[in-house]
Amino acid sequence: MDTSRFSSALQPVFSYCPAGHWHRKNLYFRGFILGMSAYNFGEIEKKWQQKWVESGLYRVDNNSSKPKYYVLDMFPYPSGAGLHVGHPLGYIASDIVARFKRLHGYNVLHPMGYDAFGLPAEQYAIQTGQHPAVTTANNIATFRRQLDIMGFSYDWSREVRTCDPAYYQWTQWIFGxxxxxxxxxNADKARPVYELIQHFSLHGTEGLNAACPESLQFTATEWNVLSPKMKDEVLNNYRLAFINETTVNWCEELGTVLANEEVVNGVSERGGYPVVRKKMKQWALRITAYADRLLEGLNRIDWTDSIKEIQRNWIGRSEGAQIQFAIENLPSSIEVFTTRPDTIFGATFMVLAPEYEGLAGLCSEGQREAVMAYAGKARNRSEIDRMADTTKTGVYTGVNCINPFTGKPIPVWVSDYVLAGYGTGAIMAVPAHDERDFEFAAAFHLPVVPVIKPAGEELEMPLKEAFSAKDGICFNSGFLDGLPVREAIQRAIHEAEHKHLGKRKINYKLREAGFGRQRYWGEPFPIIYNTDGIPLLAEELPVELPKVESYKPTGTGESPLAAVKDWVEADLDKIPTFNEVVIPSSQQPDKEAESTGTVHNPGRRETDTMPGWAGSSWYFLRYMDPHNAEAFASPEALQYWKQVDLYVGGAEHATGHLLYSRFWTKFLYDLDYLSFDEPFQKLVNQGMIGGEDGQKMSKRWGNVVNPDDVIAAHGADTLRLYEMFLGPLTDSKPWNTHGIEGVSRFLGKFWRLFYVDDQWAVTDENPTDAELKILHKTIKKVTWDIENMSFNTSVSAFMVATNELGQLKCHKRQILKKLLIVLAPFAPHITEELWHKLGNTDSIHKAAWPAHEEKYLVENSFSYPISINGKTRTNIEFPLDMDAAEIEKAVMADETVQRWMEGKPLKKFILVKGRIVNVVV
RNA sequence: GCUCGGGUGGCGGAAUAGGUAGACGCGCAGGACUUAAAAUCCUGUUAUCCGCAAGGGUAGUACGGGUUCGAUUCCCGUCCCGAGCACCA
Structure with a gap:
């Protein structure tokens, strides 16, 4: 920034000021005194931000003949702390891409909104009594102001807020x-429940292949005589939104359910009260129905391997077999799941989970007391506790099973190392080939029988550890002897199926998605229970969140909504509701009730609310048509915008938001609302920006850098460029306050390509080849960089170009005009200002991206690095079209080359055109 | 423990097909302009050795091997850091 002119003029006035103060005044007065000839970012940025709003520059239309591009940021949760410089990193990158695509003639959807329901606002409400809606609105205002001064090109007319009833009525609708x-x-898709009912009434469960927890079987006749209540209970096993009985962490003292991370060592994090595991009914979504499709879809999307891997891991598909083990002297059997049926000849005992259904009835009289005592203790251990302590404990049930392949009796134990929620809750233990089983066998002195050995080797007996490698050979295993593991697995399954002992089976780690929260600040369920307890879907949406007196948990495990009596108690005669098995009461009006005014058909609303991820699972669809009151988005809008082309956000949502969004998208695809079944074609995870001290940027460490301050000191364009310059987008890197000076200086130099000594300096001279080369290599590089999300190298390319043009004293319009356009996505304000100074009247952001012309980049000679035995010794320039033989001759004649060859004979001469020469001696 | 990333100057990082390692920026050192400061501009900046200098040698991309005329890049092994998963049978 050149302030020499005015500083000498003002010097007497400010000569007494301390240095730091002095500098500030310089900055402040510079533009004011010199008019617009110096780079006054504050004025320029404010001016253009205003003009862009006035002209609706970034508003985007659904009706366009242009090709579409949809670039999306993960919308933020508007916390009270506002944004720090780490937050906008991804927004800047996506904004550059959005602008780049617009300059390429795309109709770009680039929206922003707020994930506005959630716990922090509610916790704050509990503390201060302020309504979460109020604090949320305040926080959003702060976020918006901070986003605005960064110069982002969002179409704010499409903003969404998940807590807005006009938005969440569609969240409720999707739930419905x-x-x-x-x-x-069979069809591998979701179908309406009424079709299921039709099937039941005609064929029962015959010929049905549905996603449901138990394989229910009944005939049409049996179905048809069921009461509505019974029918509803049956249907609950099939509905994709259903009431699920799951184990939760229950804290009696606090009177609430706690999340896993709120429980430490079996007691509550707050207060240290005991926490027990308790079965509780909650709404859940049947995500497991989509497990295979969620896996398969990963192969079709452009995400990082690590996120895909996390999702694969989370879904946890494993192939194996389910095999029956008959109980000795009893007609019943125990079913186990195993991925290693090849080791079945080595199964020397069995283990049941403490929560195993029917455990009490199964064990022997003598052992029952001990088993139940153990099961009770294990049940009350928290998950965390159970996982942290892996020493093996357990009790013998007193009964034996028959190994179906060896025919020998093996003991059945109970231990908490077997999880109730996975597989059948029972395992066959093969201590020789499973680490956990080995530990258990060692602890209780159970027999270890090896049946797999490494090829060509013998196992060292007794075994010191389990041999679990999958590349061994079977022995001691009857018909499996001599087979390699992979073949033996297939053979064993085949044999089990043949003998009706079991069947091939695929298991998943993925659990049904718990969809209820005992909280206030979330979407209410559009559900009213009738007097039979049958859930009815409210047909008039939205079901609005009522005002409450207190946001505190009720202590009964119910949400604060339960206390709002006149909301909870609903008159089903007046509210249209729906359930496939209940005839709406409105169709059988009760004359007596109408005349007496009493509620004849009372209902009770669901008082849980939806979890935080409900609204965020589909928000990207709402942006396409945000004000539609008839549908979550019109078919035309959905058809035009389709899936998100580029999604930018943090990697921390790998198993939450990103999985649920994929699930909801597939579901809506099944219902023919969408023409695509993956929401985000390309996903980029930006890294974190840490504090200068290397710590995470947080209030706690006092290292938070506020973008407002950086913008005030250096301008938004500088901040944008600097965040991009810091390093690769996807890397985590520390902030460096000094580093920003470099970018700030760059913009000053760039400005001085247009202004020399604050005088307009742009000329209409024809550019030289050298200048054209600088321009076109920059266009080429920046184009490649943006397409590959390598923004840091783009900034460096701009710096190189500016330095080189500065050295050539190039102020030529033809060069600078195109250079402005390629810089515009990064620094939208300064480029817009200079663009208008060049005499353009329309926005630079509507210009066309210049194509680089290869002809300006063509070299006719190249300075070859000459290596002798791979080490560069000299450089010799040759024309690029020079004959290889001639180059060789010239190189060999070179003095330096001769010196390094030390008279040794030439072994090989390598020439890579335009790259390198290597002389091997 | 398993899976996936990653290790390059004092620092952030570059090297987009295996082809001149350290672009660009920060910091640092020196210089120009100035009475002075700020701003701006210029020069140098991997280490080490030889030389007054010009210049030149050697080593060098975590470590040890390998493939190749040539390796930061490909392969094998080791160490370290980060992220995720974790008694899932």
């Missing part, structure tokens, strides 16, 4: 769709 659909595994 889940509720009224089931998953048909």
């Amino acid at each position: 769709q889940f509720f009224t659909h089931w998953y048909d595994r």
